[in-house]
Structures are given as C-alpha cells and as structure tokens.
Amino acid sequence: MKDSELVDQVKAGDSVRAVDRALDILLAFNGEEGGLTVADLIKRVDLSRPTLYRLLNTLELKGFVTSSGDPQRFRLGPSVARLAHSWSTSLKLSDVAEPAMRRVWNATEETVALFVPDGLMRLCVAEMPSPQALSFKRGVGYRERLVVGASGRSILAHIEDRIDLATYAEGLDIDVEKYRTELRRIRSRGFAVSRDELIQGAVAIAAPILDGAEQVVGSLAVFGPSVRLPEVRVQELGRLLVREVGDISASLGKVRPTA
Numbered sequence: 001m002k003d004s005e006l007v008d009q010v011k012a013g014d015s016v017r018a019v020d021r022a023l024d025i026l027l028a029f030n031g032e033e034g035g036l037t038v039a040d041l042i043k044r045v046d047l048s049r050p051t052l053y054r055l056l057n058t059l060e061l062k063g064f065v066t067s068s069g070d071p072q073r074f075r076l077g078p079s080v081a082r083l084a085h086s087w088s089t090s091l092k093l094s095d096v097a098e099p100a101m102r103r104v105w106n107a108t109e110e111t112v113a114l115f116v117p118d119g120l121m122r123l124c125v126a127e128m129p130s131p132q133a134l135s136f137k138r139g140v141g142y143r144e145r146l147v148v149g150a151s152g153r154s155i156l157a158h159i160e161d162r163i164d165l166a167t168y169a170e171g172l173d174i175d176v177e178k179y180r181t182e183l184r185r186i187r188s189r190g191f192a193v194s195r196d197e198l199i200q201g202a203v204a205i206a207a208p209i210l211d212g213a214e215q216v217v218g219s220l221a222v223f224g225p226s227v228r229l230p231e232v233r234v235q236e237l238g239r240l241l242v243r244e245v246g247d248i249s250a251s252l253g254k255v256r257p258t259a
Helices: 001-028 038-044 049-061 078-090 093-108 151-157 176-189 231-251
Strands: 067-068 073-076 111-118 121-127 144-145 192-195 202-210 216-225
Touching: 001 049, 001 192, 038 067, 049 067, 049 121, 093 121, 093 231, 111 151, 121 151, 151 176, 151 192, 151 202, 151 216, 202 231, 216 231
Parallel strands: none
Antiparallel strands: 067 073, 111 121, 111 216, 121 144, 192 202, 202 216
C-alpha cells in the first residue's frame, strides 16, 4: 500500500470517528427545557472537554445546536428540526405499521386493522381480513366515533386529559366519569378491549401507537368472534399488540423505556 493511500485511510477513519462522536452528542439531548452545559454533556458522552468543545462548535456552525447564557447552555438547533420534518413527512403510518400488522395477522388469523384519529372519529387506513369463514371486518375508509369500540378508546386513553370528553360522548349513553376511569385503566394496561359493542358476538382488542413526541397517532386492532377469543386469549393478544405497537412507535421515533 502506498503511503498516500495509508494517509487517506487514516483521514477517513478520523472523519468517521468525528461523525460518530458528533452523533453521540446530538443523541445526548433528551428534551431538557433549559438545555445542557458542557459539564452535563461530559457526563453523557465519552469525550474530552477540548474534543467536545470542538465538535459543539462545528455542530453550532451547521445549525444542529445553539448556545446561550453563562454558563453556556446548548440546545438542539433548527437543522435538527428540518431533518425531523423531512423524516416525518416521508413516513406513511400504514407503510411503517405493515410488518407489525403482518406478524399479528400470521399469529392470530384474525382481522387486523390500523386506525388513525380524525377529529371526533377514527378512520381505518389499513386492514388485513381474517382468512377464516367466521370473521369480522370493517374495511379501509370505515369511520366511527372514538368513544365507541376498543380501537377508539385506546386512542382516547392518551388524549383524555387534553380534551372535553363530554363533547366526544355527546348523544351517547355514556357516564363520562366512569368512562374516564376506564380510559386511565386502558392507559395503565396498554390495550383496550370491547365485547359485543358494535357487532353482536364480536371481540376487539386494540393498542395505541405513539410517535417520538409521545403523541398518539393511531391504534392497531384485532377483531374476531367471541367463540375464538375467550378471556385468556384476549389477554394474550393484548400483550402481543403492546409488543408490536412498541415496534411501530420506535420506528416513529419513540424512545423505548429502559429496563
């Protein structure tokens, strides 16, 4: 190998390490309102103070971080927002969710559907019908009130503290306070269940999908007849859905909880 080629390889290696370290710095930010000082960052990234300052300066020049105050505090900058916008607009929830939907469908052989909130309603944007003779399905484009059914309640459970629930339940025979208690139970458990609610003999299990900002963007649901879905099976499918929506949410930027 020529000396010039060796030098080029060393430079390339240094560049890759610099990029890797810069990314570690960006990933060290977890939404702290007041920003992070250099002392804070040193605790989170394995870098010397001179190297950290040098990389922070480069990131600030490119708009990936901003700084202010004394002591100097760093925050994520507008370039991160532009990348986040480009990334989020390129995503289509049904495409992101398709692998998880397929796994649930293969594991259950029941109808699997994806819903998104639409004002007071929810909208089915993707569905994989059950191959079994006795089955239930709603169809892409189906809309229903959020307050009715498991797929709607799993979404409402994550917005109930920010909405006027009485408006969502208007015209329906619903005790709002008891309903609110049920929503909190759903949020704690991770999934919702409905029986004989919209279709006699049908059982639905649904879990919410969250994005990187911890905002609910939809729900993944399984529908089937009660004869195939006794309580033990319902609980199994609830846990399955929680795992699968965890994967979808991670693909949307949600940070997985640490063990």
